[in-house]
Amino acid sequence: MNAVAVAGHCTTKFSAGDIKIESLLFSAAKSLFEQTQNLTQKDIDVVLVSTNDNKKYLAPIISEMSGISPKISHNIESMCNSGTNSIVSAFSYISSGLADVALVVGAERFDSPGQVLEWDLSRGEFRHPVFWASMFTKAHKRKFGTTEEQLAYVSAKNHRNAQDNPSAYDSKKYTIEEIMNSKKLTDDLRLLDCSRPCSGSAAVLLVSEKVARKFTDSPVWIRGIGQKTTSASFTRNDLTRIESTIDASVQAYSMAKTAPDKIDVAEVHDAFTICEMMILEDLGIVQKGHAGKYIVDMYNTESRKINPRGGLIGSGHPLGATGIAQVAEIATQLQANAAGRQVEGAKLGLVQNMSAAATSSTVLILES
């Protein structure tokens, strides 16, 4: 398997803006070109677009807007996990030898049709993601004694981290009390327990080992990849575990020949506060049932190890851009370029992303 590196990346400012999907995609591609040394249009072999938008042929369109005539160009969609799927697809185009340079651009509008899965009729009118997140929360509380206050610390930490992320949609700081008093949406979740859909985009340039040094002096290598789809519907037995993330992380650690205790920094899919807790447990970063205390400790010690850019709760969640923005953040951290939000000495990073009630997951391990 040929080695593949991240050689360039950018994230645009997330917002509530009513911006055309083509403009969102183009902004990210343009910034990436401006920020990547020696990159010219003719270098690009592959253009992948990650989005849930209904517009068609967006990869050739963004190629034309950017002056690129790639070999390969297509859209990739798998709801919230579209961006990380696109990164893995680009990895495979390069690793197989079909390409040397791939531009992966993700974008979403605030009104994306990918926010609710119109499939699982068993959920009746309770199709919005807040309902499965609420069930996860109730189960975790019952089994492990997780408290509303601990959940609020996830939100407080990620909003605080987002203050040092210039791309974040909502970089307000909230007290634990403010979060616990925010509008109640279900029995178990309040408004500030939730990430918010928004308009935004991100881009990553993946390159083969052969050409990496042309574009960057500090390549970030993709060392581990794990992916798992357990189902499309919300049909789980144990509401306190995310099987797809467990499976994907086992694959990723094995491929990277590493273990959870070696991870210096991670971006995980905190669509809701409970998700960050369950994911940290299911990645093996903290023991099952102990994430509540772990997160309170992180908050109190001002650790930025988990979701240094503010995660989805702090940064906003433009679905198709999210996985790409996560990879861009970890690459920034491993290149020691994260300024005020830098995790000191980070060498090994992890990205976890997932879709639709955690029915599919991707885990990536990156190394500088």
Add this chain to the structure above:
Amino acid sequence: MNAVAVAGHCTTKFSAGDIKIESLLFSAAKSLFEQTQNLTQKDIDVVLVSTNDNKKYLAPIISEMSGISPKISHNIESMCNSGTNSIVSAFSYISSGLADVALVVGAERFDSPGQVLEWDLSRGEFRHPVFWASMFTKAHKRKFGTTEEQLAYVSAKNHRNAQDNPSAYDSKKYTIEEIMNSKKLTDDLRLLDCSRPCSGSAAVLLVSEKVARKFTDSPVWIRGIGQKTTSASFTRNDLTRIESTIDASVQAYSMAKTAPDKIDVAEVHDAFTICEMMILEDLGIVQKGHAGKYIVDMYNTESRKINPRGGLIGSGHPLGATGIAQVAEIATQLQANAAGRQVEGAKLGLVQNMSAAATSSTVLILES
């Protein structure tokens, strides 16, 4: 680069049916399982769905319906060329070593939103594909003296071939006169010069060399891959050449270490009669400007070398399924299983597919 083979394939009956996209996809997956020896759900590492449908998360949905829990699952869209893009993506997942077995399923409904590109505003109200095809036709007539009668032979040949294709949507036989007297749509094109959108699906199983013999005694190897995106808009200087197909074919012949005169059988994207002519010239199968006579000769000698299943004109054109049905047909031919439409002794086959006024193309070379 690890070798990759087609180990199973199927095409459902194309129709005008108002069938749910999930049902179309499932029908193809189910048939593929029934027709492929030793294939079980747990063998599948990757499920890729090719469609222009607006429904989301279809790859996990079709996985769940089929009882599969793959690692990788996502949708791929690039308009008419979605199916062949999906085949190449699956190839790269396997060739890179990330997977051994990939199920690629394509489907489209008759009312697909991928039929007209809502982007190129320079075309004003003339956005329907029939208009660019009409411009191609006029240019070819002017430059090479191509006649309406020669164009009618493409349609007559492909409709005749489709009579032996049990999956074909419209397997009526037409005389040259009937075609030339069919309803005039533009100055240059009549109804029977055009392929028709329809509902249909197809599936292909791609496998690594390591596991190929478990699933088939007659693997068909993907020897050459070429892809090119020239633009998204209809912005070409020479209306008699398809640059994206020329570029893609040069890549594919080079990778397969072969040449156009070695090709025994080909499926090409005859969305309109003029397309088959231009593609045969741009693939180097016939000299530029000579396709008209070549096609009349094929008709008169009853050669099935080009579009043996009837192509898009004879079989119908369910966008996301088309590229996959083309690969299924060439695999069937190279396995000598094509019954009444068999090209005798075919060992080396070619698939050409393209999107949106031929602004992007894929060329594959397959060998038994």
